[in-house]
Amino acid sequence: MKKHKLLPLTETMHYILLALREPLHGYAIMQKVEGMSNGEVRIAAGTLYGAIENLLKYHWIELLPTDEPRRKVYGITDEGLKILDTERARLQHILSLHEGGVKHEEV
Amino acid sequence: MKKFRMFMDIQKEEDWLNEMARKGWLCKRVSSLGIYHFEKTTATDQVIRIDFQTFRSKEAKERYIELYEDYGWTHLGGRESHYWLKPADGMDELFSDDASQKAYLRRLLEYYGTFCVIFFVMTIATFNNFSQYRNPKDAYFTPGLWDKEGLNFLFAFLFETPFAVARFGAPWFFLLCLALLFIMYGKYLTRIKKIEKAD
Numbered sequence: 001m002k003k004h005k006l007l008p009l010t011e012t013m014h015y016i017l018l019a020l021r022e023p024l025h026g027y028a029i030m031q032k033v034e035g036m037s038n039g040e041v042r043i044a045a046g047t048l049y050g051a052i053e054n055l056l057k058y059h060w061i062e063l064l065p066t067d068e069p070r071r072k073v074y075g076i077t078d079e080g081l082k083i084l085d086t087e088r089a090r091l092q093h094i095l096s097l098h099e100g101g102v103k104h105e106e107v
Numbered sequence: 108m109k110k111f112r113m114f115m116d117i118q119k120e121e122d123w124l125n126e127m128a129r130k131g132w133l134c135k136r137v138s139s140l141g142i143y144h145f146e147k148t149t150a151t152d153q154v155i156r157i158d159f160q161t162f163r164s165k166e167a168k169e170r171y172i173e174l175y176e177d178y179g180w181t182h183l184g185g186r187e188s189h190y191w192l193k194p195a196d197g198m199d200e201l202f203s204d205d206a207s208q209k210a211y212l213r214r215l216l217e218y219y220g221t222f223c224v225i226f227f228v229m230t231i232a233t234f235n236n237f238s239q240y241r242n243p244k245d246a247y248f249t250p251g252l253w254d255k256e257g258l259n260f261l262f263a264f265l266f267e268t269p270f271a272v273a274r275f276g277a278p279w280f281f282l283l284c285l286a287l288l289f290i291m292y293g294k295y296l297t298r299i300k301k302i303e304k305a306d
Contacts, residue, residue: 010206026170027177045178046158046201049171050210053163072170 006054009087015041016051016061017084023064023075026052055080108132108145115291117157117188117215124155124190134192137184154199156180158189159214187218205302212299219292226285233278246271 006013015033024032029052030043043051052074055061060080064073076084114120124134124143129151136144158175162168172182175191178198183190193199202208239246244253249267252260 010204012204012206025177026174030178042198042203044198044200044203044207045175045180046211047203047207049160049174050207052170052174053167070173072173 004058004083006058007083007086008090009083011041012043012047013051013055014087016043016048016055017076017080020061020074020076020080023073025071025073029074108147110143110145111141112143113141115287116294117159120188121155121157124157128153128155134183134190137190139184139186150194152195154193154195155183156191156193156199156201157185158191158201159187159211159218160189161187161214205306209299209302212295212302216292216295216299219288219295223285223288223292226281226288230278230281230285233281236274239275243271243275246275248274 009017015037016029019029019032019036022032026048030048033041033043052061056063056074058079059077060083061074062077064075066073112120112123114123127134127145128148131148131151132145133148133150133153134143134155135146138144160171162171175182178193179196180191180193183192191201202211236245247253247264247267248270249263252263252267255263
């Protein structure tokens with residue numbers, strides 16, 4: 001299978017998808033990601049806009065209906081959740097290599 | 108204060124606007140013809156960033172403006188190049204990772220590439236009537252012009268001159284534009300490569 005253009009996820013994309021498991025508007029995504037990453041990842045406006053447009057294009061996130069028309073609210077889709085699962089498996093494998101690293105070298 | 112300037116390099120344009128801001132001249136509006144409207148200010152700790160975006164839809168543009176405004180940026184105008192102003196507060200860049208910085212340069216690259224093709228075609232299309240380069244008189248198309256005399260000649264000559272100049276100069280003009288665009292294309296490409304190398 002050909003790998004998707006956006007995979008493996010960049011740190012920014014990864015955080016955004018994780019944050020959007022709960023519906024959020026644009027600027028709130030940045031704030032949540034900042035909190036989730038203990039202040040390490042502060043997504044700039046242009047980066048967040050580009051990421052949102054990209055994620056919308058591939059239907060990994062979607063616009064959710066709201067009462068406030070001015071505030072666009074986004075949420076992750078089933079497809080987006082699947083992507084997160086794929087990424088989790090990839091990272092878990094890498095993590096297992098980290099932990100079993102010494103044993104591998106001995107063999 | 109109004110100033111007219113033309114920039115090929117978006118980075119140089121941004122540097123210039125920020126330099127003006129440091130001197131107390133804040134750009135408040137950019138009109139589409141390349142006229143910058145400045146106002147004197149004492150608040151010199153403001154940053155201007157130029158983004159480059161084209162939009163798939165009207166909604167996408169709305170989302171774009173809204174999001175940047177939520178971040179505290181003020182839109183100064185622009186169609187493809189968007190001018191943004193914000194008080195400096197440590198989060199003064201538009202892009203926070205390599206992928207988006209690269210995507211930004213790639214959008215510029217695509218834009219310049221398109222214009223390179225257009226100007227290439229224009230150059231080829233206007234490079235004809237070759238005899239005019241051996242004999243500039245051939246750039247004048249008025250029938251029997253060179254047999255006219257006196258005022259009759261003068262009027263006909265002056266009337267045709269702008270057309271002759273255009274005929275004579277157009278291919279060179281397009282070629283010059285093409286060369287400049289091509290140089291800029293190369294510059295943006297170099298910047299992309301630089302980011303890729305740093306990875």
